[in-house]
Amino acid sequence: xxxxxxxxxxHYHHPHNxxxxxxxxxxxxxxNPLCGDVIEMTVLFDRNKVKEIKFSSEGCVISQAxxxxxxxxxxxxSKQELKKLDSKFIIKMLxxxxxxxxxxxxxxxxEALHKLL
Amino acid sequence: MLDxxxxxxxFPIFQHQPDLVYFDSTxxxxxxxxxxxxxxxxxxxxxxxxxxxIYPMYEKATEEFEETRSIVSEFINAxxxxxxxxxxxxxxxxxxxxxxxxxxxxxxxxxxxxxxMEHHSNFVPWQVLAGEVGAVFKxxxxxxxxxxxxxWNGIITKKTKILALTYVSNVLGTINPIKEIIEAVKxxxxxxxxxxxxxxxxxxxxxDVQDLDSDFVVFSSHKMLGxxxxxxxxxxxxxxxxxxxxxxxGDMIDEVYIDRTTYKDPPHKFEAGTPxxxxxxxxxxxxxxxxxxxxxxxxxxxxxxxxxxxxxxxDTFGKSIKIYGPKNIEDRGGIISFSFGxxxxxxxxxxxxxxxxxxxxxxxxAMPLHTCLNVSATVRASFYIYNDESDVSRLVEGxxxxxxxxx
Numbered sequence: 001x002x003x004x005x006x007x008x009x010x011h012y013h014h015p016h017n018x019x020x021x022x023x024x025x026x027x028x029x030x031x032n033p034l035c036g037d038v039i040e041m042t043v044l045f046d047r048n049k050v051k052e053i054k055f056s057s058e059g060c061v062i063s064q065a066x067x068x069x070x071x072x073x074x075x076x077x078s079k080q081e082l083k084k085l086d087s088k089f090i091i092k093m094l095x096x097x098x099x100x101x102x103x104x105x106x107x108x109x110x111e112a113l114h115k116l117l
Numbered sequence: 118m119l120d121x122x123x124x125x126x127x128f129p130i131f132q133h134q135p136d137l138v139y140f141d142s143t144x145x146x147x148x149x150x151x152x153x154x155x156x157x158x159x160x161x162x163x164x165x166x167x168x169x170x171i172y173p174m175y176e177k178a179t180e181e182f183e184e185t186r187s188i189v190s191e192f193i194n195a196x197x198x199x200x201x202x203x204x205x206x207x208x209x210x211x212x213x214x215x216x217x218x219x220x221x222x223x224x225x226x227x228x229x230x231x232x233x234m235e236h237h238s239n240f241v242p243w244q245v246l247a248g249e250v251g252a253v254f255k256x257x258x259x260x261x262x263x264x265x266x267x268x269w270n271g272i273i274t275k276k277t278k279i280l281a282l283t284y285v286s287n288v289l290g291t292i293n294p295i296k297e298i299i300e301a302v303k304x305x306x307x308x309x310x311x312x313x314x315x316x317x318x319x320x321x322x323x324x325d326v327q328d329l330d331s332d333f334v335v336f337s338s339h340k341m342l343g344x345x346x347x348x349x350x351x352x353x354x355x356x357x358x359x360x361x362x363x364x365x366x367g368d369m370i371d372e373v374y375i376d377r378t379t380y381k382d383p384p385h386k387f388e389a390g391t392p393x394x395x396x397x398x399x400x401x402x403x404x405x406x407x408x409x410x411x412x413x414x415x416x417x418x419x420x421x422x423x424x425x426x427x428x429x430x431x432d433t434f435g436k437s438i439k440i441y442g443p444k445n446i447e448d449r450g451g452i453i454s455f456s457f458g459x460x461x462x463x464x465x466x467x468x469x470x471x472x473x474x475x476x477x478x479x480x481x482x483a484m485p486l487h488t489c490l491n492v493s494a495t496v497r498a499s500f501y502i503y504n505d506e507s508d509v510s511r512l513v514e515g516x517x518x519x520x521x522x523x524x
Contacts, residue, residue, distance in 0.1 A: 004464075
């Protein structure tokens with residue numbers, strides 16, 4: 001199956017939640033040195049829930065689209081809920097069949113999100 | 118001129134994947150049937166260990182094993198076959214040198230010199246060694262066109278013990294003028310030991326270790342049509358004799374007592390434990406194959422196809438493609454690393470893979486070089502005896518598809 005589906009490309013070309021929160025509760029940067037992907041993520045909590053989340057990144061289509069979709073999903077979710085997410089969730093969220101090597105690109109934003117919680 | 122279609126017929130992988138365009142021989146080459154058959158022959162007909170039994174099958178295995186050593190020795194024009202040590206790969210050969218030679222001769226304040234274009238395997242062992250013993254780790258830079266800086270006078274000093282450098286860059290394709298470099302370096306300090314990583318050179322161009330006057334040369338079987346699991350360390354006998362053993366155990370000892378052990382002479386001193394016997398035996402068939410095709414013909418073919426590919430890529434994509442490394446084809450092996458538009462190398466490689474074109478994306482185990490080039494990753498296409506111009510056209514079509522899909 002072609003991984004470059006319209007929905008993936010749409011998130012890549014027009015990413016949601018791109019940018020930086022002015023007064024974030026926490027900021028984190030994660031890297032995948034093998035391909036040079038970098039994601040910086042900022043978050044603002046409302047008590048136990050994600051109120052706002054934004055990112056800036058450099059990377060491939062998969063990592064960009066995955067970050068865009070994951071930050072959409074994370075809004076208004078509780079920390080406990082988000083801590084439970086794993087790579088299986090990411091694959092389901094993207095809806096594409098990723099090989100062993102590309103899965104690392106897809107789960108990089110999850111690593112960032114978990115570090116923010 | 119190589120007859121590519123008749124060469125391809127001798128590689129069974131093209132029967133299984135007739136549309137395969139394989140541009141990743143820099144990572145590992147494909148294998149001809151003659152090599153695969155030889156491995157099978159060993160396992161089916163005389164799969165004994167080497168250097169121990171006294172029955173016919175063991176003798177056959179040992180003879181076949183040692184014959185490879187002689188053929189390797191002739192192939193690179195070594196002085197004698199005792200200078201050929203079998204390891205697992207070029208990486209292990211370099212690590213062996215860092216342990217057995219480096220830890221013997223390098224002390225606090227000494228200098229180890231390497232270059233920014235090295236594969237991690239010829240960079241990290243020396244960086245770690247320098248850190249351990251308090252030596253100075255010097256890294257020679259490159260200019261904008263991917264050539265090494267020539268100012269050896271400013272780099273090599275009386276304190277330099279080792280210069281470790283690559284013959285051909287696995288990213289830029291740059292062919293370093295090793296003979297000239299060795300001459301220049303030894304003029305400044307004749308005691309510098311020069312270690313040449315020839316993993317990307319020996320499969321593609323004539324290697325004469327005596328003419329080069331290097332002290333050590335390393336390479337891997339699997340990048341030159343041979344099996345995986347076999348590397349070569351060639352070294353001048355006088356150094357091999359002085360060096361510490363690398364690993365201790367079977368086959369490398371002479372006598373063992375409760376309080377002391379003596380070791381065999383090189384090369385066996387460095388070959389502890391049962392080696393990759395079938396793979397070493399089959400390695401000679403790879404060399405025989407290369408000799409039959411002719412190493413000069415291979416170099417000519419790679420020059421032609423590399424030149425064709427560079428021109429075609431530039432004509433088709435203009436400024437949106439950036440090719441790294443020397444412009445002069447005489448100074449370049451069959452390797453093209455490039456950036457393409459704003460597209461990420463992983464996406465490019467993925468879309469090419471979907472069209473049956475295998476390229477590599479990433480930093481190709483040369484992260485310091487990519488940092489120096491100011492990119493986190495590149496796409497690399499590399500050529501060998503089974504690639505022709507129609508493969509290059511498939512690459513170009515694939516890149517057009519990348520542009521179409523990702524816009």
